Amino acid sequence: MKVAIVYIYPTDGAHHHLERAIKFIETYNLAPPGLDHDTVVVCNGAKVNDQTRFLFGSLPNVTYLEHDDSGFDIGGFQK
Numbered sequence: 506m507k508v509a510i511v512y513i514y515p516t517d518g519a520h521h522h523l524e525r526a527i528k529f530i531e532t533y534n535l536a537p538p539g540l541d542h543d544t545v546v547v548c549n550g551a552k553v554n555d556q557t558r559f560l561f562g563s564l565p566n567v568t569y570l571e572h573d574d575s576g577f578d579i580g581g582f583q584k
Contacts (some may be wrong), residue, residue, distance in 0.1 A: 507543070508540060509548060510528070510543070514557065515549045517551075518550075526561075533564060547570045548571050549572050550572070559580050
């Protein structure tokens with residue numbers, strides 16, 4: 506079985522999205538799941554950029570998907 510953590514990262518510029526992403530990453534690094542997995546970051550609303558790659562860079566096996574934010578978070582999960 507292949508396991509993946511999917512994190513929807515809204516890139517609309519709202520400051521609270523960045524704060525929540527930082528909190529997720531800090532918590533993850535303090536208490537990693539202990540199971541091999543992929544990490545998928547869905548950039549909802551914008552292209553992947555260097556800031557996003559730096560932000561999530563400490564997570565294992567990271568891949569990035571770009572989504573146009575249609576359907577909001579659910580649309581990102583469906584993609």
